Structure formats: structure tokens, C-alpha cells
Amino acid sequence: DVKVxxxxxxxxxxxxxxxxLECVQDMDHENMFWYRQDPGLGLRLIYFSYDVKxxxxxxxxxxxxxxxxxxERFSLILESASTNQTSMYLCASSxxxxxxxxxxxFGPGTRLTVL
Amino acid sequence: AQSVSQHNHHVILSEAASLELGCNYxxxxxxxxxxxxxxxGQHLQLLLKYFSGDPLVKGIKGxxxxxxxxxxxxxxxxxxxxxxxxAEYFCAVKVMEYGNKLVxxxxxxxxxxx
Numbered sequence: 001d002v003k004v005x006x007x008x009x010x011x012x013x014x015x016x017x018x019x020x021l022e023c024v025q026d027m028d029h030e031n032m033f034w035y036r037q038d039p040g041l042g043l044r045l046i047y048f049s050y051d052v053k054x055x056x057x058x059x060x061x062x063x064x065x066x067x068x069x070x071x072e073r074f075s076l077i078l079e080s081a082s083t084n085q086t087s088m089y090l091c092a093s094s095x096x097x098x099x100x101x102x103x104x105x106f107g108p109g110t111r112l113t114v115l
Numbered sequence: 116a117q118s119v120s121q122h123n124h125h126v127i128l129s130e131a132a133s134l135e136l137g138c139n140y141x142x143x144x145x146x147x148x149x150x151x152x153x154x155x156g157q158h159l160q161l162l163l164k165y166f167s168g169d170p171l172v173k174g175i176k177g178x179x180x181x182x183x184x185x186x187x188x189x190x191x192x193x194x195x196x197x198x199x200x201x202a203e204y205f206c207a208v209k210v211m212e213y214g215n216k217l218v219x220x221x222x223x224x225x226x227x228x229x
Contacts, residue, residue, distance in 0.1 A: 031215045033217075040221055042121075042205060042220050042221040042222045043159075043205065043207075045217070045218075048215065048216060050214070050215060056214075092159075102209060104161075104217060106160070107158065108157075108158050
């Protein structure tokens with residue numbers, strides 16, 4: 001079974017703090033993704049990575065950065081958290097081959113509240 | 116930019132009613148299509164996917180979807196819903212020319228009354 005884990009289920013931070021969200025997958029997937037999920041807006045892609053040290057901007061990258069130093073780990077960084085970044089953050093991974101080709105597997109999500 | 120439209124944000128049905136959730140996308144090229152489901156308090160998980168071949172695809176838990184290329188649609192159906200189908204459903208599209216990104220619709224919240 002593919003497993004995608006995220007470091008925290010719930011997180012409360014203050015405006016201006018630097019926030020790290022960690023994601024780890026155990027299936028040797030090449031691709032990893034960070035989304036935010038907001039009611040009525042669905043999932044919006046923040047950043048994705050198709051290889052170690054590679055990253056691509058998604059649809060809403062402003063205010064975020066990412067790091068992928070190891071294949072299994074993809075970190076999302078909020079350099080200076082703001083209240084409009086209060087959201088549910090979902091990590092996903094996918095493979096470029098095999099029976100689950102391009103199916104994205106999701107983690108449980110981190111609900112971030114910025115006060 | 117490509118977009119995915121889900122027609123209804125909230126749907127309420129009684130048990131045993133039939134379900135159809137609409138999904139339309141805006142891109143005319145080669146696409147892969149997905150329906151994901153998120154049960155209360157759980158991860159997003161794949162219901163079904165279409166890559167090529169038979170446009171009628173069957174997924175888990177009795178769900179199916181039909182790809183109609185001429186209508187840019189991929190509607191989700193189930194003949195008889197159960198209370199346990201209460202969840203949020205997301206349609207997603209992968210445009211082959213744009214790499215591995217998925218574009219998601221806004222989601223449809225389904226509540227099934229027992």
C-alpha cells in the first residue's frame with residue numbers, strides 16, 4: 001500500500017512565522033505535489049516536483065517555497081505566514097510507471113491556522 | 116488555462132436514489148480523467164480513472180463514469196446510493212501536454228439521507 005504521511009494533522013501559527021510542512025512517501029514515486037484545499041475552490045496546486053532538487057510552480061505559488069533534497073521527502077515552506085494562508089494542505093505523490101501510473105496518492109492533510 | 120467545472124456544489128439524495136455528478140473540462144487535447152472521493156475525516160482516494168479505450172469506466176463501490184469527448188464531459192454515476200456514499204467528490208483532469216499536473220474541480224458535496 002502506498003503511504004503518504006504528513007508531519008502534522010493540525011498546526012496553529014502566528015502571522016509572520018516561518019512554517020514548515022513535511023511530506024514523506026514510501027513508494028519510490030518520482031513526482032510529489034503540494035495542494036491547498038479550500039471550501040468551494042477544490043484543490044489548487046501550489047508546487048510540484050518530478051525529481052530530486054527539481055521543482056515547478058503550480059497555480060498559486062506566491063508566498064510559498066518548496067524543497068526536495070531526497071526522493072521520498074517534499075517540504076512546503078511558508079516564509080512569513082499570513083492569515084490568508086489558513087487552509088488545509090494536502091501532499092500527494094505519483095509514479096511515472098506501473099499499474100498506478102499517474103494516479104496521485106494523497107496524505108491525510110495538515111490543517112493550518114494562522115492567527 | 117484549462118479548467119474543470121463541477122455543476123453542483125451540494126447534492127442531497129435519499130438512499131436508493133440514482134446519482135449523476137457532472138464534470139466538464141475546457142481543454143481539447145489528449146486528457147486523462149479522474150474522480151476522487153473524500154469521505155469525512157479521510158484521505159482523498161481514487162474512485163476511477165480514464166486513460167484510453169472504453170469510454171465507460173467502472174470504479175470502486177459501484178461507481179462508473181462515462182467519457183464523452185464531443186461534450187468534454189466525464190460524469191460520475193451510481194444507480195443506487197447508500198448513506199455511506201456521503202462524501203465530497205472531485206473531478207480532475209490531466210492534460211498530457213502539460214506534464215504531470217492535475218487540475219481539480221471545485222468539488223461536489225453529496226449528502227445521502229438514510
